[in-house]
Amino acid sequence: MSGVTDERDSIDGDAAQRASGNSLATDARISFRRWLVKTSRNPYVTFTSLVQPVIFFVLMAEVLGAIAGGALAQSLSSDVTYVTYLTPAIIIQSALAAAAVSGIGLVDDMETGMFDKTLLSPMNRSAMFLGKALSEVVRITAQTGIIVGLGYLLLVLKPGATAAQYLQTGLPGILGIFVVTVIFGGVFMAYSNIVALLTRDREATVMIANLLTFPLLFISSAFLPLDVLPGWIQTVAVVNPITYGVDGIRALMLGQDVMTVFEVTAFGGLWNTVVPAIAVLVGFNILLGGAAVALLKRASRAEVQ
Amino acid sequence: MTLQQARHQSETEADSSERHTAIGAEDVHVTYDDGTAAVRGVSLDVKEGEFFGFLGPNGAGKTTTIKTLVTLLYPTQGAVRINGYDTKADPQAVRESIGYMAQETSIDFELTPRENLRVACRMYGVPREERADRIEELLDLVDLRDVADKRAETFSGGMQKRLDTATVLVHRPPVVFLDEPTTGLDPEARLRVWNYFEKINDQGTTVFLTTQYLEEANELCDRLAILQEGQITHTGTPAALKSAVGTETLTLALDDPSQENRRRARNIVRQRSALDTTAIERTADGLRIEADNARSATSDLFTELSAAGITITDFDIQSPTLDDVFLTLAGEKGEGKDSADSEPTSVQEVVR
Known part of the structure; x- marks a missing residue:
């Protein structure tokens, strides 16, 4: 605990009459720790949101990998293995699976009354949601790390394959991948919380999360280069956040500009993908995050609803 | 209010x-x-x-x-x-x-x-x-x-x-x-x-x-x-x-429910000042007593009855339930229609 909060705690002598206030950081940490403990209590949830992408990873690499060579050679270069190409998609899939259930915790808290209870505590409300979001960021980051490692293993263990093309940008690239993944996660965390706040229903939140995961992946640049896919998919992919998450990570892994939804040449090399990808994802965050915050404010406002 | x-x-x-x-x-x-x-x-x-x-x-x-x-x-x-x-x-x-x-x-x-x-x-x-x-x-x-x-x-x-x-x-x-x-x-x-x-x-x-x-x-x-x-x-x-709502009801079943025995029991109940009896009724096998404090005074009453040789085989104490309270109050409310802003309340609405 920081010195500031300790001081504030001790200043408040009449704790019996009025509870003392915490700093914003302390409040965020209280909430963060609570949600982290809850996540660790439910290893099943983390496990499934990791297992599904991993199964997908192996199957897609085997099945699509057998035929994807030509498409990859056409849009990128013949050195790029399909595993390397697929890794960003799987990272995004696992981040999506984790982020899209973010609203469930909120609905649970509303159903059990924990939501009202926290609202009635002197805790800072923004800090309380920030803490929850941070615990999900930790989970997404951990899953991302595992998948990056797994992709490497798949390449190394496969006879005849080479890991030479895997992660061209080294350690800074990994950090970059974390950044893109977390920003991407924010979009769907916001989305899931919007659904949760609108429906106030656990089942609806779970179902919409599941419903979303698969189709969105296929109408993006996740599994194959967009230019070999039908025209309507190319069109939808432009407004699909997954395209930007996948392209951003893929550019960092391959060390080159991979974005095809629009052409940017101002930054040079891989930055021509990473910069616009992050910009678009931040835009989605502002849009959906703003809506989620507005709904959250409405839900926690002490007015007759 | x-x-x-x-x-x-x-x-x-x-x-x-x-x-x-x-x-x-x-x-x-x-x-x-x-x-x-x-x-x-x-x-x-x-x-x-x-x-x-x-x-x-x-x-x-x-x-x-x-x-x-x-x-x-x-x-x-x-x-x-x-x-x-x-x-x-x-x-x-x-x-x-x-x-x-x-x-x-x-x-x-x-x-x-x-x-x-x-x-x-x-x-x-x-x-x-x-x-x-x-x-x-x-x-x-x-x-x-x-x-x-x-x-x-x-x-x-x-x-x-x-x-x-x-x-x-x-x-x-x-x-x-x-x-x-x-x-x-x-x-x-x-x-x-x-x-x-x-x-x-x-x-x-x-x-x-x-x-x-x-x-x-x-x-x-x-x-x-x-x-x-x-x-x-x-x-x-x-x-x-x-x-304000009503009284508690004590129902007694006597070992010997003869006219004579029930009358004796009734007299004992009447004479007891500790029991705020508002009504006594003879039933087929005993007595039905309405008293504000039936619950608290019952054990004393039983002692007296047994001292007089009257044996109780069964008893039941009923307090007014919340339904009784609401029904009673709803009734009062309905009667006092003229009292300014209070609206008449139908029994159905209250029971719902």
Whole structure:
């Protein structure tokens, strides 16, 4: 605990009459720790949101990998293995699976009354949601790390394959991948919380999360280069956040500009993908995050609803 | 009840008027966006240290009222002051000085009691050096020390409710609000939580409790108010309320239900001044006695009857139920149609 909060705690002598206030950081940490403990209590949830992408990873690499060579050679270069190409998609899939259930915790808290209870505590409300979001960021980051490692293993263990093309940008690239993944996660965390706040229903939140995961992946640049896919998919992919998450990570892994939804040449090399990808994802965050915050404010406002 | 009536009430109670007002509501109205007027002019003056009961049938507006008192809702009209703080102007100060237990059990089921209490302590900024002691003290208060490190999701409803009780007390709030705390608990669990509430109240905490059970209000509360259709229709001590509502009924079955024996029994009942008998009726196998204090005076009566050689084979004591209370009050309300703004209330509406 920081010195500031300790001081504030001790200043408040009449704790019996009025509870003392915490700093914003302390409040965020209280909430963060609570949600982290809850996540660790439910290893099943983390496990499934990791297992599904991993199964997908192996199957897609085997099945699509057998035929994807030509498409990859056409849009990128013949050195790029399909595993390397697929890794960003799987990272995004696992981040999506984790982020899209973010609203469930909120609905649970509303159903059990924990939501009202926290609202009635002197805790800072923004800090309380920030803490929850941070615990999900930790989970997404951990899953991302595992998948990056797994992709490497798949390449190394496969006879005849080479890991030479895997992660061209080294350690800074990994950090970059974390950044893109977390920003991407924010979009769907916001989305899931919007659904949760609108429906106030656990089942609806779970179902919409599941419903979303698969189709969105296929109408993006996740599994194959967009230019070999039908025209309507190319069109939808432009407004699909997954395209930007996948392209951003893929550019960092391959060390080159991979974005095809629009052409940017101002930054040079891989930055021509990473910069616009992050910009678009931040835009989605502002849009959906703003809506989620507005709904959250409405839900926690002490007015007759 | 109008504000003037509320003031009058507090003036007449010399003892309580010397104490500060812990919960004050002045002509509070709460109207939802869809036009439902859930609370229609509620005034309250609950003194520090009081155990106050808020009684009413489902849908009377109890939860809406309590949510308005604890700053989860703001009054559409009127004002609420808790511990001297206005709920609308200074909600934060109100929140820091109260504990609120919602109708649903608001604990984190994935955490253990100790963890739940730890989170609650942190949320309320209980100084770190006091936390451990406070947590142990509360675990003892609600008898959960043995299971302090087991996850709450495995607990019975009563245990979960006890944990909930403890978590609202971490910051030692001077005022505690309990919204139907025993609804859904079995009788034994109910008795146990009653004990905790009494303990808290004995320590000086003002307790505001809503309930559907007359028995609960009678057992615990110093004073109570009855809420019907968003309005307080009655305020007073449980005893006053009960006498306004009706009497207890004692039914006796005699070993020898002959004319003679029943007459002897009836005479004994009549002569007993301790039993405030309002009516005696001879039944086929014994007596049916209506008395305000049948429950408390019954054992004395049995001693006297057996001294006179009258053997009782069976007995039953019935207290007025909440339904009786509401029906009686609804009847009074209907009769007093001319009294200003009170609207006639049909029995069907009340029973619903």
